[in-house]
Amino acid sequence: MxxxxxxxxxxxxxxxxxxxxxxxxxxxxxxxxxxxxxxxxxxxxxxxxxxxxxxxxxxxxxxxxxxxxxxxxxxxxxxxxxxxxxxxxxxxxxxxxxxxxxxxxxxxxxxxxxxxxxxxxxxxxxxxxxxxxxxxxxxxxxxxxxxxxxxxxxxxxxxxxxxxxxxxxxxxxxxxxxxxxxxxxxxxxxxxxxxxxxxxxxxxxxxxxxxxxxxxxxxxxxxxxxxxxxxxxxxxxxxxxNRLGKSSGSFWRADASCLAWLDQQPNQSVIYVAFGSFTIFDQKQFHELATGLEHTNRPFLWVVRTDMMDGKSEDFLKIFKVRIGQRGRIVGWAPQQAVLNHPAIGCFLSHCGWNSTIEGVSNGVPFLSWPYFADQFLNQTYICDVWKVGLALDKDETGIITRGEIENKVEKLLNDKTFKQRALIYQEMVISGAxxxxxxxxxxxxxxxxxxx
The missing domain is CATH 3.40.50.2000 (Glycogen Phosphorylase B;)
Structure with a gap:
């Protein structure tokens, strides 16, 4: 046949x-x-x-x-x-x-x-x-x-x-x-x-x-x-x-060198920051995000696509990389499945695209949600209000998510163990369904x- x-x-x-x-x-x-x-x-x-x-x-x-x-x-x-x-x-x-x-x-x-x-x-x-x-x-x-x-x-x-x-x-x-x-x-x-x-x-x-x-x-x-x-x-x-499997079908080649850097970090300590394939930041918001990550005094892995920022932000990023040294790792694209499955990851600062949402849930990782467009606001509702595995980042009166907001929500999420506990419960539920x-x-x-x- x-x-x-x-x-x-x-x-x-x-x-x-x-x-x-x-x-x-x-x-x-x-x-x-x-x-x-x-x-x-x-x-x-x-x-x-x-x-x-x-x-x-x-x-x-x-x-x-x-x-x-x-x-x-x-x-x-x-x-x-x-x-x-x-x-x-x-x-x-x-x-x-x-x-x-x-x-x-x-x-x-x-x-x-x-x-x-x-x-x-x-x-x-x-x-x-x-x-x-x-x-x-x-x-x-x-x-x-x-x-x-x-x-x-x-x-x-x-x-x-x-x-x-x-x-x-x-x-x-x-x-x-x-x-x-x-x-x-x-x-x-x-x-x-x-x-x-x-x-x-x-x-x-x-x-x-x-x-x-x-x-x-x-x-x-x-x-x-x-x-x-x-x-x-x-x-x-x-x-x-198949949480260790490769995510074939990506539009960018993943920089797998970040996994060796993750191996050097303590368990559940790293903030993983990735905004998918569409999100674009203006100069002010990009700087606030970078400074907020710096001020957490925690290790972070940040995916920064080449088409995610303007030219002035590129100059800022070069200086920023020198400033943070080995505490932060910035890559153009990450092997997200392997990253989220890594024991060093403490939370996922995400745009809440559906693929990222279910990959985070499948790996038992709590979220900081920052939706950009389309269905991402609905996915945020699931993350924060239905499953209760994350916190939303709120904009100020000018429409900016400030460095202080990022720093405060990171601390709140990582210091409250109930988010991780619920994330692990949903991870088990999703895996058993498959x-x-x-x-x-x-x-x-x-x-x-x-x-x-």
Whole structure:
């Protein structure tokens, strides 16, 4: 019997590519052939970030298609990129599938990021098995699926503009949300927000074509959201049962030398600071963060991307590195799974992206939360209010998180052992869910059987 052949299509951003590649590698372990379709721009970044010992290209067929933008255009403009992709990629994908099928290696199942709804339409048209992949929290998908009710209840208008800025909840057991922090409202300017809202609305229609909706979450983390929408199958977190594994699919090559530095630090002493692939700081905020870390008088590992700051901050950073000496370590990108699993880590100062959130929880690490945009505010609610494994950093009246705020919250978090105790409880819950008798593992097994038969 030939191996079932899966075509995996992520949305072309770090937080989407990474978990779908982890899922793809897991499916390869179960005897599937996987062709992974990135945009050309993302494909180059992912392949160039592989380490020398990485064998992903031997396990998965990595291919690319155009995204509809010129090489020099800004791919951080989410709305513009998404519109271009929806215009160009359906035709490119159809040609790709025809070429693969002609080689007598027929695609048997398409797993597409839920945001790439056009791919589910394509799979339906060609009578190929189809699954929608959701890389974020089930609560965010529940919010998205509730857009018609949000319009009906007067929270937003037909363009997604917020009409009622207030706290609310989708059900009595769901986390409380703030309508001003809806994921689409922070996508950029009002036009970008409107475009993203339209895409969200459109994929609410196309997701109905999916025969399975799978999510990188667990029942232990989100029982209320998964009960509200039982069609969402929790099969994650993918890294919970392999916490020392490499995070293949990163856009940057990780600097693993920081692990040797961590080996020299006392247990639970290091502040790990990482803001994902999108967060950008102005000069004042960057300086406040650096000075706040310095004033804690604790060791810290800080991930500073080259595109995270302006030129003046680069000059400041050079002086700062000399000032802190060996007490702090600054890298361009870190092997986050291995870092969070290291016994020296005391807390995680995070932007609260979903991947970072569940990686921190899977490793029993308490959080200092500093959300930037999209779903990160909702994830902060889970961290601070639902699971109670972290503290939020609060802005002052000018919108800055000050050095004093950073210093005070670090001390409060690390001196109160209940945060670590709760983090370890959730770690155990998540890991047990991914093991043989756990809910995520059972859902994954059922999903695999569905693809095969």
């Amino acid at each position: 030939e191996k079932p052949h899966i075509l995996a299509i992520p949305y072309p951003f770090q937080g989407h590519v990474l978990p779908l590649m982890q899922l793809s590698l897991k499916l390869v372990e179960h005897g599937f052939k996987v062709t992974f379709v990135n945009t050309e721009a993302v494909h180059k970044r992912v392949v160039s970030a592989f380490s020398e010992e990485d064998n992903v290209e031997e396990l998965i067929n990595l291919v690319s298609v155009p995204d509809g933008l010129d090489p020099e255009e800004d791919r951080n403009d989410i709305a513009k990129l998404t519109q271009a992709m929806f215009r160009v990629m359906p035709g490119e994908l159809e040609q790709l599938v025809r070429d693969i099928n002609r080689a007598d290696d027929k695609i048997t199942c398409i797993i597409a990021d839920e945001t790439m709804g056009w791919a589910l339409e394509f799979a339906d048209r060609f009578k190929i098995k189809r699954a929608a992949f959701w890389p974020a929290s089930a609560a965010l998908l529940a919010l998205k699926l509730s857009i018609p009710k949000l319009i009906q209840d007067g929270f937003v208008d037909n363009d997604g503009n917020v009409l009622r800025s207030e706290m609310f909840t989708l059900s009595t057991s769901m986390p409380v949300m703030n309508s001003k922090d809806f994921a689409w409202t922070s996508a950029g300017d009002s036009n970008a927000a409107k475009i993203m809202f339209r895409i969200f609305e459109g994929t609410n229609r196309t997701v109905k074509l999916a025969e399975r909706i799978i999510s990188n979450t667990s029942y232990e983390l989100e029982p209320a959201a998964l009960s509200l929408f039982p069609e969402i199958l929790a099969i994650g977190p993918f890294l919970a049962d 093991q043989e008798s756990g809910c995520s593992n059972k859902n994954m097994s059922n999903f695999i059987q569905w693809i095969k038969y």
